[in-house]
Amino acid sequence: MAALTLRGVRKVFDKTEVLHGIDLDVEDGEFVVFVGPSGCGKSTLLRVISGLERIDGGELLIGADVVNDLSPRERGIAMVFQSYALYPHMSVFKNMAFGLKIDGLTGEQIKERIHAAAEKLQLDKLLDRKPGQLSGGQRQRVAIGRAIVRDPRVFLFDEPLSNLDAALRVQMRIEIARLQKSLETTTVYVTHDQVEAMTLADKIVVLNEGRVEQVGSPMDLYHRPANTFVAGFIGSPAMNLITCNVDSVDGPTSCLSVSDQTISGVPQTKLSVGHSVSLGIRPEHLSVSKGEGISFKGNLEAIERLGDVTFLYLILTDGSRVTVAEQGDRQLEIGESVQVYAELDKLHLFDDKGRALRA
Secondary structure, eight states: OOOEEEEEEEEEETTEEEEEEEEEEEOTTOEEEEEOSTTSSHHHHHHHHHTSSOOSEEEEEETTEEOTTOOHHHHTEEEEOSSOOOOTTSOHHHHHHHHHHHTTOOHHHHHHHHHHHHHHTTOTTOTTSOGGGSOHHHHHHHHHHHHHTTOOSEEEEESTTTTSOHHHHHHHHHHHHHHHHHHTOEEEEEOSOHHHHHHHOSEEEEEETTEEEEEEOHHHHHHSOSBHHHHHHSSSSOOEEEEEEEEEEETTEEEEEETTEEEEEEOOOSOOTTOEEEEEEOGGGEESSOOSSEEEEEEEEEEEEOSSEEEEEEEOTTSOEEEEEEESOOOOOTTOEEEEEEOGGGOEEEOTTSBEEOO
């Protein structure tokens, strides 16, 4: 096991910089997840860490060792890809043993490592089968097992569950989380699925256009997003972001206006009258049941009833759209005018550059 440190890491493709001086610390034994939209640089950053792509600037350390110029094998990493990349003509045992033979381990050492990993992954009864005789989840476990037996300093996962169906992804998430905790190996995991990120990570790194937007624990990013990008990316459905004007600042609170409505009592004193701000409210923090705090009206444009939760899609008079996640089966009709409420401590404010304003 080892810590992972990135200092000013840059990557350039055809004179286009795709990683802009990434600084990051991954603690020994920590599970870190990279998330971001397609093209944000998360897979490129993983490939740079693995040694599959050369660094064009900065330093990469595994433990105390600078590994910029080392090959993937010399770095002591093991990588699990989106595709299982198993040898179809080899048994599960031989697939897991292949890299160990290249590393020069004895037959007894190989057998010992494979049986220990197979037991952890519930593959011990499948070692004689070939990949074609396995389910998708079993093949992914073989790919993970092949990484485990290498006894790496750092595990790297590149969207390993994206080829699985929804139910199997849930099962594999639980297995990966359990396995990482038992092995206590430093792990970097790339995904576009924020549910995976929120449920697996000790720490999430949100990337956008080759830059780190925010680093923190899952609930840190959920409760205290640093900017509108993180606010809109973390959480499902996404946080509502409503553009408002600052009408007045009175002591510890401010009065905002959106369209033809006034939202008073907003707890924020760092605002200037006349400026534009974004008011952020998560759908689950809005309710059509009357409550304390702020309120505003919208016309009901669509309803999605999922049983335990009903999603209400409202449109305000200025065209802004707002999503409300209401518990249970709320009986409303499309076209209705609906008043929604939010508690003051659930509000987020962002300045005109998208940066979070703290009360």
